[in-house]
Amino acid sequence: MELIQSFSVDHTKIVPGIFTSRVDYVGGDTVTTYDIRLKKPNREPAIDVAAMHSLEHIIATFLRNNDDWKNDVIYWGPMGCLTGFYLILKGSRAPEELHALLLDAFRAVEEYDEVPGAAEVNCGNYLLHNLAMAKWYAKEFADYLEENRDNTAIFEYPKTERLITDDGLNFFDS
Numbered sequence: 001m002e003l004i005q006s007f008s009v010d011h012t013k014i015v016p017g018i019f020t021s022r023v024d025y026v027g028g029d030t031v032t033t034y035d036i037r038l039k040k041p042n043r044e045p046a047i048d049v050a051a052m053h054s055l056e057h058i059i060a061t062f063l064r065n066n067d068d069w070k071n072d073v074i075y076w077g078p079m080g081c082l083t084g085f086y087l088i089l090k091g092s093r094a095p096e097e098l099h100a101l102l103l104d105a106f107r108a109v110e111e112y113d114e115v116p117g118a119a120e121v122n123c124g125n126y127l128l129h130n131l132a133m134a135k136w137y138a139k140e141f142a143d144y145l146e147e148n149r150d151n152t153a154i155f156e157y158p159k160t161e162r163l164i165t166d167d168g169l170n171f172f173d174s
Contacts, residue, residue, distance in 0.1 A: 010158040011041040016144055017154030018095040018102060021086065031074065032092045035157075036102060037084035038141045046082035051133035053078075053125065054115045056085070058134065061116040062105045063087075069101060095155040103145045109138035 009019075019035040038047060047055075060076040063069060075088040087098070115129045148154045 009035075013158035015040060015153055016084075016141065017148070018098050018145075019155065019157045020092075020095055021157075023092055029090060030092045032089055034087040034089065034095065034098060035079075035084060036087055038137065039083040041081060041083050044083075047078075047137055048130060048133050049082065050128050050130035051137050052082055054118070054129045054131050054134035055109065055138060057115050057117050057123070057129070058109050058112055058138075059085070059105045062108050063101075066101070066105075099145060099149060103142055106138045106142035106145070109135055 014037060016037050016039060019037065021033040021035040024031045024033070039045070056076065056078055063073045063076055066073075069089075072090040073087075074090060076085060078085055087102075112131065112135075115131055115134075117123055118126050118129045120126045145154070
C-alpha cells in the first residue's frame with residue numbers, strides 16, 4: 001500500500017514553517033494544501049488542545065475576512081498530531097507567498113478579546129478554548145516567522161526517500 005504524501009515527509013527533520021503538502025486538481029481547478037507547522041514533531045510538546053481550538057477559530061475568521069484572500073480559502077484546521085494546521089487554498093502559490101498573510105494572521109490573534117464562534121450555538125465544543133494560551137503560541141510562531149523569513153528551510157519539506165534494494169525490498173533512508 002502506498003504511503004500518503006504527508007507520511008513521506010521526514011518528521012525527524014521538519015522545522016516550523018510553511019510548506020506545500022499537496023497539489024490536487026478538482027474539476028479543472030487547482031487546489032493546494034499547505035502544512036503550517038508550528039512545532040517540531042516529536043521534539044517539542046504538541047500545542048495545547050484548547051489553545052489549538054482557539055487558534056483554529058481566530059485564524060479561520062481572520063482568513064475568511066481578509067479581502068485579498070477570502071475567496072481562495074477553502075479550509076483552515078488543525079493537524080491531528082497538534083503540531084500545526086492545514087490551509088487549503090484555491091490555486092497554487094509558493095509557500096513564500098503565504099508568509100506575509102500568515103504572519104499577519106498570527107499577529108492578529110493578539111487583538112482578540114474573545115474567541116469568535118465560541119458559544120454553544122456556534123461550536124461543537126465551546127468550552128474547550130484557551131485564548132491566553134492561543135495568544136502565546138501565536139506570538140511564538142509569528143516571531144519565528146519574522147526571524148526566519150529568509151531561511152529557505154521554513155519553506156521546503158525534508159523528504160524521506162523510498163529506496164529499493166537489488167532484492168526489491170523497500171526501506172526508508174533519511
